Amino acid sequence: QVQLAQSGAEVKKPGASVRVSCKASGYMFVSYYIHWVRQGPGQGLEWMGVINPSGGSTDLAQSFRGRVTMISDTSTGTVYMDLSGLTFEDTAVYFCARGGQWIQSPVDYWGQGTLVTVSS
Amino acid sequence: EIVLTQSPGTLSLSPGERATLSCRASQNIHSNYLAWYQQKPGQAPRLLIYGVSTRATGIPDRFSGGGSGTDFTFIISRLEPEDSAVYYCEQYGQSPNTFGQGTKLEIK
Numbered sequence: 117q118v119q120l121a122q123s124g125a126e127v128k129k130p131g132a133s134v135r136v137s138c139k140a141s142g143y144m145f146v147s148y149y150i151h152w153v154r155q156g157p158g159q160g161l162e163w164m165g166v167i168n169p170s171g172g173s174t175d176l177a178q179s180f181r182g183r184v185t186m187i188s189d190t191s192t193g194t195v196y197m198d199l200s201g202l203t204f205e206d207t208a209v210y211f212c213a214r215g216g217q218w219i220q221s222p223v224d225y226w227g228q229g230t231l232v233t234v235s236s
Numbered sequence: 237e238i239v240l241t242q243s244p245g246t247l248s249l250s251p252g253e254r255a256t257l258s259c260r261a262s263q264n265i266h267s268n269y270l271a272w273y274q275q276k277p278g279q280a281p282r283l284l285i286y287g288v289s290t291r292a293t294g295i296p297d298r299f300s301g302g303g304s305g306t307d308f309t310f311i312i313s314r315l316e317p318e319d320s321a322v323y324y325c326e327q328y329g330q331s332p333n334t335f336g337q338g339t340k341l342e343i344k
Contacts, residue, residue, distance in 0.1 A: 151333070161273075161281065161324055163333040177332040178237075211280055220328055222271040224292060226280035 118142040120150075120212050120227035127233045133200040136230045138212030145193040146170035149215035151223050152186065152197050154208040162208075166215060167195055175219065202234045238262055238327050242336035250344045255312040257339045259325035264305050269329030272301055272310045275338075276321045284323075285310065317343050 123137040138150065152164040165176035167186040174186045185198040195212060210230045213223035239262040249255055259270070268288040273281035283292040285301040288308060300311045312319055320343045325336040 153335075160338045161275075161326075161335040163326075163335065166333075175331050213280075215328075220267070220269055222269075222283055222286040222292075222326065222328055224283050226282075229280055 118214065118225045120214060120225055122210075122212060122227040122230045125231040125233070127235060128202050130203055130234055130236055132202050132234075133198060134202060134232050136197045136199075136210050136212075136232070137194055138197070138227050139192065139194045140169075140214070141193060143214075146190055147217055149217075149219055149221065150186075150188075150195045151213045151215050152184075153211045153213060153223075155211070155229075156205070156208040159208075164197070164210075166219060168219070169195060199232075202232075204234050206232065207234045208232060237332055238265070238330055238334050240325050240327060240334055240336035242323075242325060242339045244339060245337075246340045246342065248342040248344060249315055251315050251317060253315050255315055255319070255341055257310040257323055257325075257341075259303075259308040259310065259336050261306040261308070261327060265308075265327050266329030268304065269327060270301075270303075270308050271326045271328060272299075273324045273326065274319075274321045275324065281324065312341075315343055319343060 119141045121139045151166045167174045169188040172188045187196040212227040214225040215221045241260045243258045272285040275281040289301045322338045324338050
């Protein structure tokens with residue numbers, strides 16, 4: 117069965133960087149896009165960007181360009197999301213989610229979410 | 237960027253009733269690439285509807301979607317207590333993907 121297993125919760129100081137991992141299993145990793153979506157406390161869903169695991173090309177929301185890097189490791193079936201220059205407003209649950217075999221697809225499977233807390 | 241506006245913000249209904257949720261886009265949604273998700277507290281969202289009206293795998297026919305252009309509707313007929321959740325629409329036809337702000341559905 118399709119599973120996306122994310123890394124554990126993180127606590128970071130302002131200005132630091134964080135890496136969240138998302139290990140995929142149960143399907144052909146390179147054939148499906150992976151999206152990242154975050155949700156602040158009591159807030160709605162915010163799309164951050166998407167990566168094509170085959171080749172590593174990305175499309176990032178404007179507000180995250182320059183601060184977010186997405187990396188695909190096909191040897192382990194893992195996608196990484198790096199977020200730098202953390203501020204208190206980056207405190208959120210970060211989800212990875214599987215898209216389709218083309219970029220314009222909904223997401224059908226989600227990771228469990230990773231809580232990133234930015235605190236001084 | 238396409239802005240999605242959902243209404244109402246909160247909906248309170250009884251079991252067996254029908255819920256109608258709205259999602260309005262700031263511009264036409266490309267190729268009807270609109271989806272609906274359900275999110276319960278402490279959980280990841282779950283895909284319910286994609287392509288405006290296609291139910292995802294395992295989603296019962298109590299859930300339906302419709303609309304076109306800029307106006308879309310999501311309906312839950314015959315509400316059950318477990319339908320209590322926040323529902324989000326998402327457009328995935330034009331980058332950046334965007335979500336509505338959500339409608340909270342409370343079952344009395």
